[in-house]
Structure formats: C-alpha cells, structure tokens
Amino acid sequence: MNNPSAVDRILGEIREMIAREKLGVGDPLPTEVEIARIFGTSRNTVREAISTLKAYGIVETRKRVGPVLVDNRHSAISALFAFSQNISPEAFNDIQGFRRIVECGICDAVLEKRSEQDIQSLETLNAEMEEAEGVAEAAEKDYLFHLQIVNIVGNSTTCDVYRFLEPVIRRLLESGKSQRTSRVDIGVEHQGIIDAIRERDKFAYQYRMSRHLKSGLKFIS
Amino acid sequence: MNNPSAVDRILGEIREMIAREKLGVGDPLPTEVEIARIFGTSRNTVREAISTLKAYGIVETRKRVGPVLVDNRHSAISALFAFSQNISPEAFNDIQGFRRIVECGICDAVLEKRSEQDIQSLETLNAEMEEAEGVAEAAEKDYLFHLQIVNIVGNSTTCDVYRFLEPVIRRLLESGKSQRTSRVDIGVEHQGIIDAIRERDKFAYQYRMSRHLKSGLKFIS
DNA sequence: GCCTATGAATTGTCCAACATAAAATTATAT
DNA sequence: ATATAATTTTATGTTGGACAATTCATAGGC
Numbered sequence: 130m131n132n133p134s135a136v137d138r139i140l141g142e143i144r145e146m147i148a149r150e151k152l153g154v155g156d157p158l159p160t161e162v163e164i165a166r167i168f169g170t171s172r173n174t175v176r177e178a179i180s181t182l183k184a185y186g187i188v189e190t191r192k193r194v195g196p197v198l199v200d201n202r203h204s205a206i207s208a209l210f211a212f213s214q215n216i217s218p219e220a221f222n223d224i225q226g227f228r229r230i231v232e233c234g235i236c237d238a239v240l241e242k243r244s245e246q247d248i249q250s251l252e253t254l255n256a257e258m259e260e261a262e263g264v265a266e267a268a269e270k271d272y273l274f275h276l277q278i279v280n281i282v283g284n285s286t287t288c289d290v291y292r293f294l295e296p297v298i299r300r301l302l303e304s305g306k307s308q309r310t311s312r313v314d315i316g317v318e319h320q321g322i323i324d325a326i327r328e329r330d331k332f333a334y335q336y337r338m339s340r341h342l343k344s345g346l347k348f349i350s
Numbered sequence: 351m352n353n354p355s356a357v358d359r360i361l362g363e364i365r366e367m368i369a370r371e372k373l374g375v376g377d378p379l380p381t382e383v384e385i386a387r388i389f390g391t392s393r394n395t396v397r398e399a400i401s402t403l404k405a406y407g408i409v410e411t412r413k414r415v416g417p418v419l420v421d422n423r424h425s426a427i428s429a430l431f432a433f434s435q436n437i438s439p440e441a442f443n444d445i446q447g448f449r450r451i452v453e454c455g456i457c458d459a460v461l462e463k464r465s466e467q468d469i470q471s472l473e474t475l476n477a478e479m480e481e482a483e484g485v486a487e488a489a490e491k492d493y494l495f496h497l498q499i500v501n502i503v504g505n506s507t508t509c510d511v512y513r514f515l516e517p518v519i520r521r522l523l524e525s526g527k528s529q530r531t532s533r534v535d536i537g538v539e540h541q542g543i544i545d546a547i548r549e550r551d552k553f554a555y556q557y558r559m560s561r562h563l564k565s566g567l568k569f570i571s
Numbered sequence: 572g573c574c575t576a577t578g579a580a581t582t583g584t585c586c587a588a589c590a591t592a593a594a595a596t597t598a599t600a601t
Numbered sequence: 602a603t604a605t606a607a608t609t610t611t612a613t614g615t616t617g618g619a620c621a622a623t624t625c626a627t628a629g630g631c
Binding site: 381382383397411412413414415416417 | 610611612613614
Binding site: 355 | 585586591
C-alpha cells in the first residue's frame with residue numbers, strides 16, 4: 130500500500146514484537162495504553178488492531194489482565210464461514226458427497242473409540258429429533274447427531290470443518306425435512322447407524338450411513 | 351455467552367442485515383454513523399465490529415463511500431496464518447488425520463473417475479516437486495499434487511475445503527520438507543500412489559496414501 | 572490460616588473533535 | 602459545448618478524554 134493506515138502499522142508492530150520476544154500461546158501482551166504509548170498512537174487505534182487480532186483468533190482480552198496470546202484460529206475460521214449464506218442448489222449434492230466421504234471415512238476410528246456414553250448421546254439426540262417441534266429444531270438435532278459421530282473420533286480439524294460447514298448443512302437438512310412427510314424415517318435410519326456403532330459392525334455402518342446421506346437427496350432439487 | 355459485548359451484538363446485527371437484505375459482493379453497507387444510529391450504539395463500537403469484518407475479508411472500507419461487501423476470505427486466512435510460528439505435533443497429527451480421512455475416503459471415486467490426463471498431471475507435478483528449487487516451491491507442488499487427486503472426484507465442497515486449508519497444509523508441508531534430507535523419498539511415495547491410481551488398485555491406494563500422510567510425522571517435534 | 576472487604580488496574584463503551592481522502596459538484600477556460 | 606480545474610461535501614481515519622464494569626491483588630478481621 131502507498132499509505133498504510135495507523136492500524137495496519139500497529140498490527141505490524143505487534144506482530145514484530147511477538148516474533149522478537151518469541152511470545153507464544155498464554156503469554157500476555159502489554160496493555161492497550163502501554164502499546165499505544167510504545168508505538169506512539171492512540172488507544173482507539175490499538176483497540177482496532179487488537180480487534181483484528183481477536184478476529185484472527187490470535188489474542189483474547191481479559192479484563193484487568195490485558196491482551197493474551199491464544200490460538201483459536203480454527204474457531205475464527207468457522208466464524209468467518211458463518212457469513213457465507215448463498216448456497217447454490219447444485220452445491221447440495223456436493224455437500225452430501227463430502228459428508229459421505231467424511232462420515233464413512235471415519236468409520237474405523239468411530240467403531241474403535243465409541244464409548245457407551247457416546248451411544249447414549251446419540252440415542253438422546255435421535256429421540257429429541259423425532260420429538261422436535263418445528264423443522265428448524267429437528268434439523269438442529271439432526272446436525273448435532275452427525276456432529277456427535279464426528280466428535281467421537283476426536284480429530285479437531287474434522288470437527289472444525291464440520292462446525293464451519295454448520296450453516297450450510299443445517300440449511301440443507303431443513304430443506305430436506307420440510308419436504309419429507311415424516312421424521313420417523315430419519316429416526317429409523319439414525320437408529321440403524323447407532324446399532325451398527327454399538328455392534329462395531331463396519332459394513333453395516335458404511336452401508337447405512339451411505340444410504341442415509343443419499344436418501345435426503347431425492348427431496349432436493 | 352453470559353455477557354455478549356456490544357461489539358458482538360453489532361456483529362450479529364450486521365450479519366442479520368446482510369442476510370435479510372440479501373446483500374452480496376459489491377453491495378454497500380450503511381455508513382458507520384448510520385449503523386450506529388440504527389442499532390443504537392456508538393461509532394467506535396461499530397468501527398471495532400467492522401474491523402473484525404475486515405479481518406475476515408468480508409468487507410472493505412472506502413473513503414467517501416463507506417463499507418462495501420467483498421470476498422477476500424482467502425487472503426484473510428493467509429494473513430491469519432502469517433502469525434503461526436511453528437506447528438505443534440498435535441496440530442500436525444490433527445490435520446494429517448483429516449487429510450487421511452478425505453484422501454483415503456475418496457478412493458473409490460478417484461479410481462473410478464481418473465482419466466489418463468489426470469495421471470499425466472500427477473506425474474508432471476511430482477516431477478516438478480522433485481526438481482523444485484527451494485522448500486517453498488517443493489511444498490507448493492506437493493500441495494498441488496494432493497489437490498489434483500481431490501480434484502479428480504469433482505466434488506466442489508471437498509475442493510473448497512482443501513483450498514481453504516491451503517495455507518495450513520502448505521505450511522505443514524514446508525516444515526516437513528525443511529527437515530527431511532531428501533525430496534526423493536516423497537517423490538517415490540507419490541509415484542506409488544500414482545501407480546495405484548493407474549492400476550485402480552484400491553488397497554494399494556489406501557495403504558500407500560495412509561502411509562504417506564503419516565510419514566511426515568517423524569520429522570516434526 | 573482463611574475469609575471478606577476494599578482498592579486498583581484494565582478492558583469496554585461512549586462522546587466529541589479534527590484530519591484526510593475521494594467522490595460529487597461547480598466554476599472556468601478553450 | 603466540452604474538457605479541465607477548483608471547490609464542496611461526505612465518510613472514513615485518528616486522537617484524546619471520560620466513565621462504567623469487571624476482576625485481580627492486597628490488607629484487614631475473624
């Protein structure tokens with residue numbers, strides 16, 4: 130840029146400071162007024178720079194303590210994706226395809242790591258989905274059901290990807306449920322998946338999950 | 351949250367406004383004072399919210415015009431990861447685990463849809479990786495190699511997710527390559543994967559891909 | 572030694588003002 | 602009449618100051 134703003138300048142200064150002093154997660158930054166004094170600017174300018182860093186998930190501010198270095202970049206990315214709302218209808222197919230890749234791909238890990246508690250949670254979520262009042266609530270429970278399965282694996286990147294695709298998936302589920310006459314069908318499919326997980330039946334899991342993710346498809350378009 | 355800050359509230363309001371009025375890239379937002387007036391807050395609070403949106407790459411501000419919706423999310427993410435110094439072993443495991451889920455999960459589709467041209471591209475990229483000058487260029491070719499495999503499937507969500515994770519993966523690859531003595535090892539592993547794709551050998555593909563994604567791990571920490 | 576009250580420090584929010592840049596408008600010259 | 606230059610307008614960029622809210626630390630009481 131020809132004319133870097135003061136905020137950008139301060140951003141660079143803070144970045145250099147972090148590198149120079151080899152600060153890492155958990156380390157505190159100087160207070161806002163300190164930073165303003167050190168770099169010769171105003172507190173508001175520093176605050177805008179810190180807003181940016183908070184948006185990046187790199188710092189967190191704590192009252193009476195000041196800015197602290199953290200690493201919430203993954204959740205920052207998911208917050209970022211919450212703004213994408215224009216989902217083209219043809220992308221629905223892709224998304225279900227992606228989900229099939231992931232949810233069938235984690236099969237081995239799910240069957241290995243699943244605990245009784247996980248299965249309990251799944252049963253509960255499925256029951257809540259069937260008894261849900263409106264379409265939106267049912268879609269939420271449906272999403273949480275699948276997120277719970279992904280959670281069993283404990284891979285946080287996968288969880289993050291799922292979380293930032295949440296608005297997309299939710300929308301897809303809602304549009305599916307509004308056209309499907311009964312929620313019971315989905316409940317039965319979910320139950321079949323739960324059974325497969327309980328019995329650690331790999332082929333049943335993959336078959337039922339794959340079918341389940343495909344089944345909503347005919348209601349779209 | 352127990353106590354959502356005013357800035358967070360305004361962020362939500364702006365997001366709702368964007369959704370409600372179906373605003374897209376290129377559309378202007380109300381001016382700062384307007385937004386402050388509409389939602390009953392101060393200009394500084396609005397500015398901090400807009401700082402956040404700028405960090406997300408979702409808005410840009412132009413003098414005499416005001417905030418405008420854009421889509422620089424990709425570069426926003428690059429800026430975000432410019433702060434990451436070193437990659438922790440957990441993060442490495444995490445991301446490679448995700449890649450294994452995806453790249454092994456797409457096996458069937460890859461073997462089914464791969465064309466001679468795809469295999470040619472893979473060969474070329476692998477050769478370029480081996481002959482690359484620096485670590486950065488080698489990492490780029492490595493990334494493109496894997497992206498090309500994902501591309502064969504033609505699922506755009508999966509491609510998006512991969513493009514989205516590009517800075518992370520690239521960084522991870524760079525840090526792997528800087529410690530690995532020779533790039534030839536990777537080239538051989540890639541070649542094995544190419545062969546499996548050419549021969550449509552499912553088990554070879556899964557075995558080699560899984561091994562390949564795990565192999566970098568010993569160079570981290 | 573533990574608990575409580577007080578005080579201090581820092582972020583969070585607001586206000587008001589001026590600087591700066593760029594678009595819009597008007598004036599001017601050819 | 603049109604192109605160009607000067608002016609005005611308008612929105613962001615930056616600064617300083619003020620007060621509220623919160624929370625950590627400390628001192629004092631039991």
